[in-house]
Amino acid sequence: MPEQFRALIVILFLACVVFVLARKPAADLIPDRDFKRRRNLWFLVTLVAFFSFGFWVYAAAATITLFLAGRREHNVMALFFMLVFAIPPAMVQIPGFGVINYLIEVNHIRILTLCVLLPAALALSKQGDTVRLGRTGPDKWLLGGVVLMTLLYLRETTLTDTLRQAVSLYIDVVLPYYVASRALKTVQDFKAALLAFVIAAFLLSIIAMAEFARHWLLYNGLIAALGIDWSMSSYLSRGGSLRASATTGQAIALAYVISVAIGFFLFVQGYVRSKLQRYMGALLLAAGLVVPLSRGPWIGTGVIIAVFIATGKGAVKRLSLLACAGLLALPLLAVVPGGEKVIDLLPYVGNVDKENITYRERLLDNSWIVIQRYPFFGSFDFRNTPEMQAMIQGEGIIDIVNSYISLALRFGLVGLGLFVGFFFSIMLGIHKAMRAFPDKDDEHRRLGRALLATLLGIMVIIFTVSSITVIPVVYYSAGGLGMAYMQLVRRLRNSEAAALASPALQPR
Structure with missing residues (x-):
């Protein structure tokens, strides 16, 4: 039996375990029909991928499936979060048919974004109550960063490639943020979306546990069967144990996703009536966090839990x-x-892999020298500098294991400032919005606590990893959730103010 089918049997069995156990607690947050529909779509997308025997067959089938599913879905972010980790995000180039080298790179996440989020974004833009993109502070920080990156691409590449990069930024950055920030308008919308992310993380966790126990990366066979050459996913070990990665391609990316899910779990678990089910969910996420053996997300998770507690009763x-x-x-x-x-x-x-910590310390020192040489807008050939050449590892690569350093080297302190300013403005906005709810047990305040803690944890974790595979789409989506929370609180305040100003409520 081919490896991908042996892996598929294991994956389907583990997924059935998760969905059976999650159905009852999920009913405390969302209608059962929504749970069943998204569960069935996860199975369908998985089966389509494993039986396609080629990426373009999968892409065609997935496009039709996801487009139709998006039209039926009333909470597109819940659908997006449920399916975003279903298939590894290995990139494939759409050929240029002799006119240009290639049109653009696509993967599962981009197909999902174009089929589900793009139609939702177009529909939202036509609604009268949707805040236009660019009107809020975080919007301006984000768009400023996208425009700067696009312009800086021109100095090192062709106009055609710059246009390609601009389209990629729109798909990977703007669409997830815009839809997340505008589509979620009630606490019930947040419940469904965050629950979907948590259930997707449950699936990743149990698959990762199987990989760790069997020393077998379950999705590698699928990548080979689809005919994709993806160097990102490889067998890595630490302390003699396999570092699980599931569909994320890298162990640290998996642990990062589980860490974010733990932040969201802190909110959704409050609605689950059974203590046993809450404990089981927490233990599953904890196991999923451990088996990638990635230390940065462990620290980030500690920050998330500490901040959530610090802002509560x-x-x-x-x-x-x-x-x-x-x-x-x-x-x-x-x-x-x-x-x-x-x-x-x-x-x-x-004492295990202490050299990794030493490497990160050297990276900070050497990168700062290069950043000082190109302080404002960075340099695209920073890897050719003597300081960065000294960082070449045994594999012959320079691993920029720090998202902030990567931004500063490529786009300078201006680019880094726009990136940090985007997240800082959202976290500040969430903190201010939380003040509207003095009762620390209020569900609106608890939602703000979870989002604020998660964003802070993300900012810590990406200090230890570059923005690879699924990492950017998660933090831009999380930023969108923070913006949606701010607008939710603003609408509640406006409604309360309108109610107080109503003549029917005035004393006679």
Whole structure:
């Protein structure tokens, strides 16, 4: 039996386990018909991919399937989050048919974006109550960054390639942000969207656990069967164990997605009535976070949990308990069987792959020298500088394992400032919006806490990884969710103000 079919049997079995266990708690948040429809689409997309035997066959079938599904879906972000990790995002070039080298690169995420988010964006733009793109502060930061990147591409490439890059930025950056920031208008919309992301992360977690246990990357056979040459997905180990990656292509990208899902889980778990089901969900995500053996997302997850607690009720007491639990865990691990292996994996504590931390420290030092040489708008040939050539690893590559450094090197401090300003303006807006709800148990405030904590965690994690595979689409979508939350709170305030101003409510 071909490898992809053996893997498919395992994947379908594990997915059935997740969907069966998730159906009842999901009913506490969304109608069962929505859960079943999105679940069936996940199975359909997976089966189409495994039985296509070629990327273009899959692309054609997926385009029809996703376009029709998007027209029936009332919450397109929930559909997007459910399916965005269903298939590895390996890129394939659309040929130029002799006129140009190629038209554009496409992958599963771009097909999903064009079939689901683009029609939704066009529909939203025609609605009278939709805030036009470019009117808000975060919009301006984002569009400023996109325009700057597009213009800077001109200095090193052709006009045709610059247009290609501009289209790619629109698909990968603008569309996920715009639809996420405009389509979600009620708390119920947020429940459905965040739940979909969490369920998708449950699927990734259980698949990653199987990969870790069997030392088998389950989606590699699919990539080969589709005829895609994708160097991103490869067998990596740490401490003698396989680093799971599932559909994300890289272990750290998988752990990053699970970390974001934990932030969203902090919100949705509040609606699940069964404590057992909440604990099971938390344990599954925790296992999914561990098996990629990626330390940066572990730190990011700690930040997410700490910020969520710090913005809630009894923050000092709960943070103190969390700190004590962390301090007690280290000596406990030192005495339990297998505990020393766990300690060895911890950053700055263990001894496994300590050279990775040293490499990151050298990268910061050498990159700063190059950034000072091209401070404002960076340089596209920064890799040819002596400082960066000194960073070449055994594989013959320069791994820029830091999204901020990558931006500063390519687009200068101006580009980096626009990127950071975008997320900072959203986090500041969320924090201000949360003040409208003094009751720290209010669901609107709890939603803001989860979004704020998640965005802060993302900003920490991308300090340890470049923006590869699924990483950018997740953080731009999360930024859109933050913008949608700000607009939700603004509408609630306006409604309350209108109600108070109504003559029918005035004292006679």
